[in-house]
Amino acid sequence: MTLLHYLVLSGILFTIGAVTVLVRRNAILAFMGVELMLNSCNLALVAFSRVHGTLTGQVMAFYVMVVAAAEVVVGLAIIVSIYRARRTVSVDEPSLLRN
């Protein structure tokens, strides 16, 4: 298991996450895509941390987790209130703020 393997796995995960965000209409699934991308980053950070033998990557991963948690809290709240108002969780429906 070399660093390259981790990075390739991280890249694949990131791509899957990005494609999910871009392709799926369901807000919950898009969220999951975002989480996947964040976690692919975390994987890369932790892998680098291990290779270099420092803690910097680990600490960065914690930061990412904290941010992800905060994001989920805010994002889910928005999704729930959109669902209440419009009875849908599609991300394409609420485009009133365009232009």
Add this chain to the structure above:
Amino acid sequence: MIDYAWLLVAVPLASATLLLLLGKRSDAWGHLLAVVAVAASFVIGLLITLEVLAADAADRIHDLHLFSWIPAGDLTIDAGLRIDPLSLTFVMLITFVGALIHVYSIGYMSHDPARRRFFAYLNLFVAAMLILVLADSYALLFVGWEGVGLASYLLIGFWNYNTSYAVAAKKAFVMNRVGDMGLIVAMGLMFASIGSVSFSDVDAGAQGLTTPMATAIGLLLLLGACGKSAQFPLQAWLGDAMAGPTPVSALIHAATMVTAGVYLIVRSDAIFSAAPTAQLVTACIGAFTLLLGAAIACAKDDIKKSLAGSTMSQIGYMVLAAGLGPIGYAFAIFHLVTHGFFKAGLFLGAGSVMHANGDATDMRTYGGLRKVMLVTWLTFAACWLAIMGVPPFAGFYSKDKIIEAAFVGEGWQPWVFGGAALIGAGVTAFYMSRMFFMTFHGKARWVDSASALGADDPRPKRHPHESPLVMTLPIIVLALGAVSLGFLLSLGDGITGWLEPVTGHVEHHEPVLPIPVIMGTTLALVAIGALLAWRQYARNDVPLVAPTGSPLTRAARRDFYADDVNEALAMRPGQDLTRTLVYADTAVVDGAVTGAAAGTVGLGQALRKLQNGYVRSYAAMILAGVVIAGAVLHLVRL
């Protein structure tokens, strides 16, 4: 009294200011105040003149310092007055003729609702004209020069609700500005070469000038004189200026302002004697304009425009005399003074005739007015004899001297200038007699509207009558001047001796022809001219509609196409230039500005489409951005 010479200018200026500021409140008495102001100037001028006359010839030049006007580093210009025989001659002419014309205007303008404003402008004119002739430097002269231009503009366009009158005023103003450029540049050159623009410094420094510099200054001064004095090639405005009320034509466009060019040349004698070429050009222009104006005067049917051509021609005589150098200066001024009287008299007479005929100016609709306008006829006849130069009327003494002086010289010059002056005298007799006979003699070419006869007569219906006393009295005084002034002023070297401190003493020169021959030829030509006019316009019938005439007549009727030439040479290119500039401004400058704005708007419109509200497309854009940024970073190896 000399110390109070500034009052000469201050009194009419104060009156003009008061009348303009008070506005309609002074309508009832404004004209009287204006007359009193000019009369006061005349009295002051008379007292000063008597004081100067009493002094010895050597003490007749006084420089009166008023205040420091433009102290600017090396250039310091003081405002001051020069009291000398030349300026006093003008002061007397301006205030005396001006006062008479003010009195006349009371009657002539009595029906005009804006009479008070008219008198305010007349006062303004008198004040400006006095500044012009009393100034002791070219800079202060220029103030008066522009002041009279302004007053002339205001008065030509006095009835400016008539568009063609307003256009005439504008034309006069613009053509005068062309001449003024000459005067301004001449002042610049004087300052550059002599270091001062005051008359005394220029007189002293003129001898030290290089000939090209003196010639340049002389020619530029001449350009200024041509503009003001309606000399070729800046003569076309004077005919149109007749659109103004007739007293204006008499005061400004015959007796005073138009002669300012002659004053300028005589005043700049030091420059001109240092520049023989400029002097020769001056004489040539005078001789040419003298014939040109006379030809125009022969062809016009409008009584005032004919007089305007005559003014051009007579001032041509003065410019010719001034161009002859010291020998002609005094005669130029002499003719200027007598001309001021008889030409003002003729204009006022023409105004009286117009007044009687319901403001009709076409001489072809006059005729036989002698019986109904006896006073006007008599005074007009006196001025007519004076301008023709019939002895012993005033014009004989002044014009004959100019003709004699024109025959003095060497080579071709006396023959050309003398010949032009001689022919001019004959043509003058013709056009003035034509005017006189067409107006007052022959059959009446109008029908008396009081008699109510001839309803289908093609002739216009009029009821001519003599003008009121307030109008005829000034004409009578001017006519008396036209009769006697020449004799009085030439009595015992009168005016030439009086002007000698300024124009210098001139030794007697023999003309190339004996004087009796010149005088005899002149009188013979005058008689022939008058006889021809009598045969054509008094004995024969004058048609109501002008015949087509020869090509020369047709050209003269149109001022020898001066307007067309000016239009083709100056107006059209100017208009084309402005049009090109306007196009460049809208297309290039405005185009760049509005183009930049339109580009920003277009870019915004295009970018707006990206803001579609779809979260996933935003995410795609961010991703694409990241990928591009990564690719760039990878490529440049940062």
